[in-house]
Amino acid sequence: MIRRILFVVVLLFVSVWPLSAQHIPSDEEIRIGIIGLDTSHSLAYAKLINQTDSSSLAGLRVVAAYPKGNPDLATGERIPEFTEDVRKLGIEIVGSIDELLARVDVVMLETRDGRMHLEQALPVLKAGKPLYIDAPLAGSLGEAIAIYEAAQRYNVPVFTAEPLRYTPKTQAIAEGKVGEIIGAATYSPAPTHPTHSDLFWYGGHGVAMLYTVMGPGCEVLWRVHTQGTDAVICRWEDDRLGTYRGIRSGKRGYGGTAFGTDGIVRLGGFEDYLPVVLKVGSFFKSGKPPVSAEESLEIYAFMAAADKSKRLGGQPVYLEKMLANTRKEARQKLEQILSERN
Structure with a gap:
């Protein structure tokens, strides 16, 4: 079962991630660096960290940024604009990742x-x-696995999350507002891009909401695809059912419904970036990722499996097999990259 495979992976990660002092800067101020100024997130997160009066962000400061993104994407055209806006915050702009790493702690x-x-x-x-x-x-499940394999190799904590995971309404449901969750249905915009797996590009927002309330443990899924809509039906190992609807036509938005033992309630849409930034701040201070490697990898296995189901005309795809088949490829890719760098 998928939980068994992922549990072994997590044990391996935990066994080599003792969260020693070398991962938690001892300086009074934790210096943050940003890689990539081709997204509005960079500017928004930097502003929140450097200008928000919050105990969770106290002692944190964005001090340097490396602008490089992909100029071929539409957002790449805004790199000069975002770079200038970040510079106005008093953040140093550097010319390489190596320069950035020499100036920051995280x-x-x-x-x-x-x-x-x-x-x-x-x-x-x-x-x-x-x-x-x-x-x-990452751009694929294999690359996502390779990132965690590299983190294991170098004994460094990694955290990844969608902002929609931390909306107050969604978090309240995940924490038991309607009792145990017996099912959920989420939706989000799902425009695609030829450079990425379909749901990796934008659909991950809604998939992350689904996992926030359901937790890991999806066993199998089926995807139905049309030009304007995607529908993914998924069965968890304990027979709970979840659905994700990706929207490309008509009115777009973020939300869903959670079905609990004590009630049925709507999931909240996007509000602002502060909740996820607070989690990032806590991560940098503690060295403990708020979302496990297990759950993060399963979310990307879910989206990769949905792509495969589409290619198979809606046939069921099991996530355990998807992860097992991709792991060997991921390790080979990582070894190749590392050998080329050496």
Whole structure:
């Protein structure tokens, strides 16, 4: 079962992640660096960290940023604009990841193109810097696994999460507002991009909401695809059912419904970035990722399995098999990259 495979993975990660002092900066101020200024998240997160009066963010400061993103994506055109806006906050703009690492204690990887994340994450991990990776974690499931394999190798904690995971309404449900969750249905915009697996590009917002309330343990899923809509039906190992609806036509939004033992309640949509930034701050202070490696990898296995189900015309795809088949490929890719760098 998927829980068994992921449990073994997590045990391996935990056994080599003692969260020693080398991962938790001892300086009075924890200096944060940003990689990637091709997304509005970079500017928004930097402003919140440097300007919010919150005990969770006290002692944290964004001090440097490396702008490089993918100029071929639409957001890449805004790199000069975002770079200037970040510079106005008093944040130093540097010319390479190595320059950034020499100035900071921890890193936020914000590059919009998930395909660049593995390459950009490796020097951060090798330098021993705790790393937050904004969504999408990677451009493929194999690259997502490779990032965690590298984190294990270098004994560095990694945290990734969608902002919608931490909306107050969704968190209240996850914490038991309607009792035990027996099912959930979520929806979000799901435009696609030819460079990424379909749901990796934008659908991950709604999938993350589904996992926030349901937790890990999805066993099998089926995907129905049309030009304007995706519908993914998924069965958890304990026979609970969840659904995700990806919207490409008509009115778009974020939300859903959670079905609990004590009530049925709507899931909240996006409000602001502060809740996820507070979690990032807590992670940098403690060295403990708020979302487990197990759950993070399963979310990307879910989205990769949905792509495979689409290719198979809606046939069922089991996540355990998807992870097992991809892990060997991921390890080979990581070894190849590391050998080329050496």
